[in-house]
Amino acid sequence: MRMLRPSWQAVAALVCCLVAFALPGMSTLELEARANPAAVIDYPFMGTGGLVVGLLVLGALASMIRLSVWGEAVILLFAAHFAAWLLLTGIMGYEGSALAPFFLLIAAGWLLVWRLVVVLSGIRTTNRSLEWTLRLVIPAIFGAWLLIIWEAATRGFGIPFILLPPPSSIGVRIASSLPVLAADVRQTIFKSVLIGYVLGCGAGFAVAILADRVDFLRRGLLPIGNMVSALPIIGVAPIMVMWFGFDWHSKAAVVVIMTFFPMLVNTVTGLAASGAMERDLMRTYASSYWQTLFKLRLPAAAPFIFNALKINSTLALIGAIVAEFFGTPVVGMGFRISTEVGRMNIDMVWAEIAVAAIAGSVFYGVVALIERAATFWHPSVRGG
Amino acid sequence: MMSFRDKIWPVSAILLVLLVIWYAGAILMNAPFQRDLNRRGDVDVTFSQFVGQTLSQQKPTLPAPHQVAKNVFENTFLRKVTSNRSLVYHSWVTLSSTVLGFAFGTALGVLIAVGIVHIKALERSLMPWIIASQTIPILAIAPMIIVVLAAVNVTGIIPKAMISTYLSFFPVAVGMVKGLRSPELTHLDLMHTYNASKAQTFWKLRVPASVPFLFASMKVAVAASLVGAIVGELPTGAVAGIGSKLLAGAYYSQTIDIWAALVAGSVVAALLVTIVDLTGRLVERAMGARPA
Amino acid sequence: MTSKRSDVISARKLGLTFQTNDGPVQALSDVDLTIGKGEFVSFIGPSGCGKTTFLRVIADLEKPTSGTISVNGMTPEEARQKRAYGYVFQAAALYPWRTIERNVALPLEIMGHSRSEQRERVNRTLELVNLTGFEKKFPWQLSGGMQQRASIARALAFDADLLLMDEPFGALDEIVRDHLNEQLLKLWARTDKTICFVTHSIPEAVYLSTRIVVMSPRPGRVTDVIESSLPRERPLDIRESPEFLAIAHRVREGLRAGHSYED
Numbered sequence: 001m002r003m004l005r006p007s008w009q010a011v012a013a014l015v016c017c018l019v020a021f022a023l024p025g026m027s028t029l030e031l032e033a034r035a036n037p038a039a040v041i042d043y044p045f046m047g048t049g050g051l052v053v054g055l056l057v058l059g060a061l062a063s064m065i066r067l068s069v070w071g072e073a074v075i076l077l078f079a080a081h082f083a084a085w086l087l088l089t090g091i092m093g094y095e096g097s098a099l100a101p102f103f104l105l106i107a108a109g110w111l112l113v114w115r116l117v118v119v120l121s122g123i124r125t126t127n128r129s130l131e132w133t134l135r136l137v138i139p140a141i142f143g144a145w146l147l148i149i150w151e152a153a154t155r156g157f158g159i160p161f162i163l164l165p166p167p168s169s170i171g172v173r174i175a176s177s178l179p180v181l182a183a184d185v186r187q188t189i190f191k192s193v194l195i196g197y198v199l200g201c202g203a204g205f206a207v208a209i210l211a212d213r214v215d216f217l218r219r220g221l222l223p224i225g226n227m228v229s230a231l232p233i234i235g236v237a238p239i240m241v242m243w244f245g246f247d248w249h250s251k252a253a254v255v256v257i258m259t260f261f262p263m264l265v266n267t268v269t270g271l272a273a274s275g276a277m278e279r280d281l282m283r284t285y286a287s288s289y290w291q292t293l294f295k296l297r298l299p300a301a302a303p304f305i306f307n308a309l310k311i312n313s314t315l316a317l318i319g320a321i322v323a324e325f326f327g328t329p330v331v332g333m334g335f336r337i338s339t340e341v342g343r344m345n346i347d348m349v350w351a352e353i354a355v356a357a358i359a360g361s362v363f364y365g366v367v368a369l370i371e372r373a374a375t376f377w378h379p380s381v382r383g384g
Numbered sequence: 385m386m387s388f389r390d391k392i393w394p395v396s397a398i399l400l401v402l403l404v405i406w407y408a409g410a411i412l413m414n415a416p417f418q419r420d421l422n423r424r425g426d427v428d429v430t431f432s433q434f435v436g437q438t439l440s441q442q443k444p445t446l447p448a449p450h451q452v453a454k455n456v457f458e459n460t461f462l463r464k465v466t467s468n469r470s471l472v473y474h475s476w477v478t479l480s481s482t483v484l485g486f487a488f489g490t491a492l493g494v495l496i497a498v499g500i501v502h503i504k505a506l507e508r509s510l511m512p513w514i515i516a517s518q519t520i521p522i523l524a525i526a527p528m529i530i531v532v533l534a535a536v537n538v539t540g541i542i543p544k545a546m547i548s549t550y551l552s553f554f555p556v557a558v559g560m561v562k563g564l565r566s567p568e569l570t571h572l573d574l575m576h577t578y579n580a581s582k583a584q585t586f587w588k589l590r591v592p593a594s595v596p597f598l599f600a601s602m603k604v605a606v607a608a609s610l611v612g613a614i615v616g617e618l619p620t621g622a623v624a625g626i627g628s629k630l631l632a633g634a635y636y637s638q639t640i641d642i643w644a645a646l647v648a649g650s651v652v653a654a655l656l657v658t659i660v661d662l663t664g665r666l667v668e669r670a671m672g673a674r675p676a
Numbered sequence: 677m678t679s680k681r682s683d684v685i686s687a688r689k690l691g692l693t694f695q696t697n698d699g700p701v702q703a704l705s706d707v708d709l710t711i712g713k714g715e716f717v718s719f720i721g722p723s724g725c726g727k728t729t730f731l732r733v734i735a736d737l738e739k740p741t742s743g744t745i746s747v748n749g750m751t752p753e754e755a756r757q758k759r760a761y762g763y764v765f766q767a768a769a770l771y772p773w774r775t776i777e778r779n780v781a782l783p784l785e786i787m788g789h790s791r792s793e794q795r796e797r798v799n800r801t802l803e804l805v806n807l808t809g810f811e812k813k814f815p816w817q818l819s820g821g822m823q824q825r826a827s828i829a830r831a832l833a834f835d836a837d838l839l840l841m842d843e844p845f846g847a848l849d850e851i852v853r854d855h856l857n858e859q860l861l862k863l864w865a866r867t868d869k870t871i872c873f874v875t876h877s878i879p880e881a882v883y884l885s886t887r888i889v890v891m892s893p894r895p896g897r898v899t900d901v902i903e904s905s906l907p908r909e910r911p912l913d914i915r916e917s918p919e920f921l922a923i924a925h926r927v928r929e930g931l932r933a934g935h936s937y938e939d
Contacts, residue, residue, distance in 0.1 A: 232610055232649045232653055235614065236646065239639070239643070278769050280735075283756070285759065285787065296771065318523045318524075321524050356520065356524050361519050375773075
């Protein structure tokens with residue numbers, strides 16, 4: 001037994017494989033072909049069924065041999081993903097014909113990946129670049145299997161295309177409609193979102209500085225700002241569309257209103273964040289208001305301001321897209337989503353959502369990177 | 385924390401100024417249309433009459449506060465709550481799906497957070513996605529969920545509640561993970577010296593420590609839930625709810641109705657956030673926390 | 677009695693009452709004190725005796741409610757406007773986003789010194805506190821003792837003749853503290869500054885000072901002023917001499933007398 005290192009995931013995967021092997025066929029078509037040997041019926045996994053089972057069984061068994069962690073990881077990675085690839089390419093063209101063995105084999109692959117993630121999560125390392133690679137690889141595997149299971153379920157069960165298209169066809173759709181998507185991004189992100197974001201954050205910041213100088217204003221604006229942050233501001237979209245027309249101006253106006261209050265509240269809070277001792281120090285230097293502001297209070301407020309910038313990056317995108325539901329020229333991400341939903345072109349909707357997700361992450365990521373560079377001194381950043 | 389007395393005067397003063405600006409804005413923004421109307425009708429009016437006209441249009445560019453207030457009052461108190469024009473009815477439709485979705489989302493978020501804190505593989509693989517998903521405009525999926533579910537004959541409260549669920553799930557999960565991890569090392573070490581089981585550490589240390597975090601994120605979540613429900617009502621073909629009131633108002637240029645719906649939405653939001661806030665305070669006080 | 681030209685600080689009948697939610701608190705009452713140029717005066721007493729408050733009054737961080745005080749013959753506010761003193765706080769209070777060099781240059785920037793002069797003064801003061809070679813480090817990359825030395829350098833950078841120090845070594849461990857005390861004495865000897873030093877450590881007060889002001893709380897007042905008979909040149913082991921112990925004893929007695937009516 002010293003040679004073995006059993007894991008419940010691998011054992012469960014073996015059980016799945018055995019049950020799948022014992023059952024008569026991978027698809028309804030295969031059963032049909034077996035029943036009428038004379039008829040010529042194409043069915044999925046003609047030659048590959050055995051290969052898939054073999055891969056998974058071998059992978060599961062090999063993973064339990066006491067190898068190095070990396071050996072086990074490579075075996076699991078290869079077995080699970082090669083099997084998954086065979087299964088997904090095999091079912092293509094035979095949607096909806098899959099039977100229990102198909103799903104059992106997918107489940108077996110998923111169990112092996114679970115084992116893989118457990119193994120990778122257990123790796124302790126002091127090597128920083130390796131640590132970072134693992135931090136990226138583990139969620140990447142998880143994300144990939146989310147897509148694999150989605151693909152397998154939609155194709156295996158033959159879920160109607162308009163309900164939930166498989167990820168592969170969404171990918172194809174993205175690739176084939178790049179010009180349309182690019183035009184939508186240009187309209188929504190580069191006009192509505194960015195202009196509105198800059199104006200909204202700038203206005204919020206300016207009013208915060210004003211409120212900082214006038215204490216009466218600060219005491220009045222802070223509670224109002226806090227309350228407004230909880231309100232469904234997005235509802236002003238139809239009004240803005242009436243005032244500023246269908247083009248990007250009305251969307252930018254919605255974004256301005258949505259981003260203004262978080263910036264105001266966070267900046268005011270941040271300006272109060274510098275320590276009493278540091279402020280006394282500036283006083284002993286007989287420092288002027290603006291000197292204290294620029295040399296002490298704004299740098300100390302930077303983490304709060306960046307927090308608002310990050311919150312606002314998401315809010316701005318939501319504001320612009322939802323505002324487009326209330327009317328746009330014939331371009332824009334929100335416009336595309338609402339019209340393609342109406343036409344039941346669900347794959348195009350998903351393509352647009354994928355683009356929105358990427359745009360949102362990139363926007364947020366850029367702000368976060370600038371934050372890391374600007375507030376390198378803050379414990380939350382320098383602590384790693 | 386500022387005392388109530390410190391806030392009340394500045395807040396009232398600023399609200400008063402906003403009201404004045406609103407009236408001035410209403411007069412200015414409605415003036416061009418009114419002037420046009422009067423010229424075409426060949427009506428000569430004094431300045432004060434003209435101002436009165438700008439503040440009492442049927443479909444003003446910017447309705448005056450008293451017009452909105454009158455609309456809200458009539459549609460809240462003077463109509464039967466079953467009427468299609470009653471704001472209470474529409475608010476109730478939105479509120480019910482918000483609360484249902486919020487309850488599910490909170491429960492789901494807490495469950496996932498407990499899993500993430502206890503299972504390393506789950507933390508490493510799932511947590512980055514939950515954090516990343518906060519950076520993307522998930523609200524964009526809302527219309528698709530509504531329409532797709534309608535295609536398989538799932539309509540009414542469930543699709544909207546689903547949108548609210550996933551919008552409230554993320555903040556709760558993130559806040560709860562933070563909360564469950566918030567106990568200091570010394571407190572954890574103390575439990576360790578007692579040889580406490582994982583479950584004991586969880587119930588006696590982690591859960592109490594997480595309560596403030598839970599309620600803070602629930603406040604964010606309930607506001608997000610409401611936005612989700614409202615946006616979820618946009619593509620349903622405008623049947624009922626605050627979102628459909630907004631859309632109908634936009635469609636027929638009934639500006640006063642839009643503003644009234646906005647007021648209703650704000651009242652519902654304030655109500656929900658206040659309830660969550662008060663519940664949080666009560667729970668924390670019952671647990672012996674220092675009043676903030 | 678009028679203050680002489682060489683008096684750096686002169687307080688007469690100085691009083692300060694804070695209005696708190698629990699009623700008025702007398703932080704200082706009837707403080708009469710004169711500090712001459714080049715003196716090293718320590719203020720010692722239990723918490724709440726007003727020693728820090730007195731220092732903050734000198735620095736114009738608090739306003740007295742009665743009596744008068746002059747700093748360099750001016751009101752504290754005028755003295756602050758003229759940048760008459762450097763203040764060292766309990767914590768180093770260095771700005772984490774500035775390097776050590778730029779932290780020390782901070783008062784110079786505010787006071788409008790030229791770039792070249794800033795560089796020259798920063799180098800000089802960093803050398804004075806033995807921090808040469810750490811110019812480009814950030815505060816959080818340095819030990820607590822080094823951070824406090826940098827904050828002293830910052831207070832020295834603009835060449836004020838008066839140095840106000842509020843328990844500057846209170847948060848440091850004994851070994852580092854001894855070392856910094858020794859260095860502070862050397863610095864004082866080299867620069868001939870007037871130093872007001874708040875502490876709650878008897879050995880520290882006796883070791884450093886030419887004069888020790890013993891204070892007691894409720895109301896905060898001066899109960900004893902002890903002239904030190906120790907020589908200006910003080911090696912660390914002077915703390916075991918009978919003379920040192922005698923002064924320490926007198927300080928302890930003074931503290932006890934001011935404290936007798938409670939506990």
